[in-house]
Amino acid sequence: MFSPRGPSLGELCVQALSSVEHGYDLLAPKFDYTPFRTPSSILGATTEVLSTFGPFGRGLDVCCGTGAGTLVLRPLCTRGFTGVDFSAGMLGQARVAHPDGTWVRADARAMPFAAGFDLAVTFGALGHFLPAERPALFAGVHRALRPGGLFAFPVGTLPPATSVAHWVTLGFDVAMRVRNAVWKPPFVMYYRTGAVPAVSADLAAAGFTVEAVALTGLGEHSDGSPRCRLVLARKHA
Incomplete structure (x- = not known):
């Protein structure tokens, strides 16, 4: 699962x-x-669907990490793209790998943007937000988009019992809850808190029309x- 150039078990434990x-x-x-990096298959499938709605003007990658989302935004957005993340380390990697982007350090729950983007995406980030935090996240994306703008992201569906x-995803989430109950600071990463119906309801409450x-x-x-x-x-026009 890991490249020889990836982190060691010890490094992963320290991170966790x-x-x-x-x-x-x-x-x-x-x-x-x-x-943990978003696979190219997901990026490609997302680009294929979004290409039917584009082209777009400016693009925004929310919780951009090292910039994998640029592979979606670059071909779709004619006026460039911006990535936002609160990890200085991840942004540093993104700046080196994608110097044509604009990279902003900020908490996604309080983004400093207003009506500046036509397309926003996020990949693999929703698990880092507790359900109670999603309204602030989605309100910030709504504020960042121009009227008629589109927010798109893939969501893995829950596998059958x-x-x-x-059982692997359930076990992971249980282990993370135990870890966060006994160890501080918390590391929020859950696979089973972002089901499409719940996420769609939060998006609708933030002012989006959702499919x-x-x-x-x-x-x-x-x-x-x-x-x-x-x-x-x-976002409503």
Whole structure:
């Protein structure tokens, strides 16, 4: 799962016992050599769907990390793109890898943008926000978009209870809750708190019109449901 250039087990343990921000600062130089980086298959499937709505003007990558989302924004956005993240380490890697972008350090729950973007995306970040924090996150994205702007992100669907993946993700979330109950600072990362219906309800409350489309190219669970959906949230014009 890890490249030889990726982090050691010891480094991962130190990261896991840190805060989210400091943990990603530590992991940043080796992050792109881990399975935590958004796979190219997801980026490609997202680009394919969004290309039917574009082109767009300016793009925003929320919780951009080392900049994987640029592979979606660069071909779709004619006026450039901006990435925002609270990890200085991750932003440093993004600046080196993608010097054509604009990189801003800020908490995604309090982004300093207003009506400046036509497309916003985020990849693999929702698990870092507790459900109670999503309204602030989505309100900030809504504020950052121009009227009619689109916020898009893939969400992995919960596997059926008969699958190994169901129990692996459940076990991970339970382990993280135990870790956060006994160790401070917390490291928030949960796989099962961002189901499409709950996320869609929060987006609607923030002022978006929401739909979700299956990313069929990414496969299906054993019960025939898609492994991943793309949430499309449109700010009212």
